[in-house]
Amino acid sequence: MPKSVSYLIVLICAGLLLDSACKRSPSPDVAAMVNNRVITYADLEKQYAAAQLSAPGGGANEDSVTLQKLEVLRTMIDGEIMLQRAEKLGLMAQEADVEARFNELKAPYTQEEFQKQLASRKMTAEELKAQIRKDLSIQRLFTKEITSHINITDKDVADFYNANKDSFNLAEPQLHLAQILVTPNPDPNVRNLKSDKAQNMDQARKKIQMIAARLKQGEDFAMLAQNYSEDPDSAPNGGDLGFIPESSLEKASVEIRKILTQLQPGQVSPIIQTFEGFRIFRLISREPAGQRELSDPRVQQIIRDTLVNRKDGLYRAAYYERARNEAKVVNYFANSILEKMKGSK
Numbered sequence: 001m002p003k004s005v006s007y008l009i010v011l012i013c014a015g016l017l018l019d020s021a022c023k024r025s026p027s028p029d030v031a032a033m034v035n036n037r038v039i040t041y042a043d044l045e046k047q048y049a050a051a052q053l054s055a056p057g058g059g060a061n062e063d064s065v066t067l068q069k070l071e072v073l074r075t076m077i078d079g080e081i082m083l084q085r086a087e088k089l090g091l092m093a094q095e096a097d098v099e100a101r102f103n104e105l106k107a108p109y110t111q112e113e114f115q116k117q118l119a120s121r122k123m124t125a126e127e128l129k130a131q132i133r134k135d136l137s138i139q140r141l142f143t144k145e146i147t148s149h150i151n152i153t154d155k156d157v158a159d160f161y162n163a164n165k166d167s168f169n170l171a172e173p174q175l176h177l178a179q180i181l182v183t184p185n186p187d188p189n190v191r192n193l194k195s196d197k198a199q200n201m202d203q204a205r206k207k208i209q210m211i212a213a214r215l216k217q218g219e220d221f222a223m224l225a226q227n228y229s230e231d232p233d234s235a236p237n238g239g240d241l242g243f244i245p246e247s248s249l250e251k252a253s254v255e256i257r258k259i260l261t262q263l264q265p266g267q268v269s270p271i272i273q274t275f276e277g278f279r280i281f282r283l284i285s286r287e288p289a290g291q292r293e294l295s296d297p298r299v300q301q302i303i304r305d306t307l308v309n310r311k312d313g314l315y316r317a318a319y320y321e322r323a324r325n326e327a328k329v330v331n332y333f334a335n336s337i338l339e340k341m342k343g344s345k
Helices: 003-023 041-051 062-088 095-106 111-120 125-145 154-163 201-216 221-228 246-251 254-262 297-326 332-343
Strands: 030-034 037-040 174-182 240-245 278-287 329-331
Touching (some): 037 041, 062 125, 062 297, 062 329, 095 125, 174 201, 174 221, 174 246, 221 297, 254 278, 278 297
Antiparallel strands (some): 030 037, 030 329, 174 240
């Protein structure tokens, strides 16, 4: 047989073998594929376990656990998409930054307490560093791709002030508050950046505990609100509730009134259970009565922060959607659930 023919046959066979390999089912330990990078079931189970900051409720059934794992996997897929973008743009966090952040998280604890914190999250120190590296890298990506492009002009500030001037005329002392709300009843109007909604009381309790733990570790309140809060009105604005008259606290429960009156500007409340679910408040400032003029630097800063949070929430949501559209994602876990459904008929 001529060598050229033999070579052609080899090429055809190799192509057929490659095509067959591409069409084979994935390895059974692969939960999802993001641009040819795998997320394993082991990774999923570890992330799911880390999200359970308290022992799973006795009433949790198989379907609810599976749903929670689907949501955790969706978050992991989004994170992997963003991480790959950060890698492509050369925005990965430097080792010195990772170590600095790691030491910040360790600082409030003794060595024994810190090990307990790691154990509660089902993580080792190296795994925490890997998560820090990922989070810092994604934050660098957002800073370059989104935050750096947000420009709030003096006219924007003045227009906002003139349209909302009455809200800066404080008839009585007021509290400038922000909140993170988690409810046991998913609201279709909720559009936080992670599309994350608790489905029941057990999920809501675990979710708010996760948020509280991350706040304690120094994560940004506004960003956590944009990512996870289930208040459709304040979540896009980083949880900002605006100014609340002190007299309105009289309508609140004794517990909430006591906590809010004792908070200092910049402080975050403990978890508060209310009729709607669970809340965490942040006191931004206390303001005496009277008209706040546009010339007041605090007024300008409040307005700029509000406008930046609005645009940041909008742009990030759009960025996530575009990134998902451009990524090649296969969710094998979701596929297996649907195949199981068909097989049960």
